[in-house]
Amino acid sequence: MIYYTKDIKCPMCLTKFVGREAGGFFIDGQDSDLFVRVQKSPLHIIQVEIHSCPSCRFSGMFSDFNLKYAEVVRKEFMQKVHPQLKIINPRGRTAPIPHEAYEFAFRCALFLKRHMAIQFMLALRAYWCMRLTPSVDLLSYNDLRAYEKTYLQCATLILDKRLKMKVAVIPKYRYLAGELHRRLGNFESSQKYFKMLMDFTGNLLPDYLKKASKSLYEAAGRGDGRHHSMESVLYGGIDA
Numbered sequence: 229m230i231y232y233t234k235d236i237k238c239p240m241c242l243t244k245f246v247g248r249e250a251g252g253f254f255i256d257g258q259d260s261d262l263f264v265r266v267q268k269s270p271l272h273i274i275q276v277e278i279h280s281c282p283s284c285r286f287s288g289m290f291s292d293f294n295l296k297y298a299e300v301v302r303k304e305f306m307q308k309v310h311p312q313l314k315i316i317n318p319r320g321r322t323a324p325i326p327h328e329a330y331e332f333a334f335r336c337a338l339f340l341k342r343h344m345a346i347q348f349m350l351a352l353r354a355y356w357c358m359r360l361t362p363s364v365d366l367l368s369y370n371d372l373r374a375y376e377k378t379y380l381q382c383a384t385l386i387l388d389k390r391l392k393m394k395v396a397v398i399p400k401y402r403y404l405a406g407e408l409h410r411r412l413g414n415f416e417s418s419q420k421y422f423k424m425l426m427d428f429t430g431n432l433l434p435d436y437l438k439k440a441s442k443s444l445y446e447a448a449g450r451g452d453g454r455h456h457s458m459e460s461v462l463y464g465g466i467d468a
């Protein structure tokens with residue numbers, strides 16, 4: 229992966245710092261929840277794309293740091309949100325690791341009433357971080373599963389709310405709703421979303437996701453909430 233640095237200014241406390249961005253990476257495969265695996269690299273691209281202010285811990289993607297807020301909003305952020313952005317069990321760490329930074333960004337997005345698609349993406353990425361180092365090295369098995377569940381619950385809550393609204397959403401979100409509910413063990417909800425996709429006749433859903441929907445619908449029917457790679461879902465490796 230190629231890295232380059234970028235100057236960043238915090239929109240809340242105005243601290244200036246240097247962040248890192250990724251310029252390129254090689255894809256190795258995909259998991260059934262659309263997490264893209266990349267070829268061996270110290271950090272995954274999603275871990276490079278999240279930034280936290282070293283002073284107030286406002287967090288987000290690079291574009292979130294380009295936004296400007298009125299002083300009244302910045303004051304409210306410092307009073308209400310800043311105290312919530314704490315590193316749990318820091319063991320000497322002063323900066324959040326990626327899943328913590330995504331959680332902080334999620335809290336910032338809720339406070340700022342950012343679009344549901346942004347809130348969902350942040351919760352989903354926090355969940356994806358649970359299969360990457362350093363999170364998997366620093367957390368116990370039980371803590372990893374607990375964080376995973378919390379992030380999945382946040383992501384599905386937002387998705388369910390969004391999908392209930394009378395607005396057009398791309399079918400990929402219904403696919404993710406089906407798959408994330410399956411991972412949570414909500415098999416009835418999972419099957420409901422996958423069934424919609426199996427009956428879907430439009431051309432906005434790639435064929436491979438339609439095929440995956442059928443396999444994962446059946447997996448949910450068997451009470452299978454396990455993690456799967458997209459390769460095993462498409463080529464029949466998940467029947468056991």
Ligand SMILES: [Zn+2]
Nearest residue numbers: 238241281284
């Ligand atoms: Zn700041």
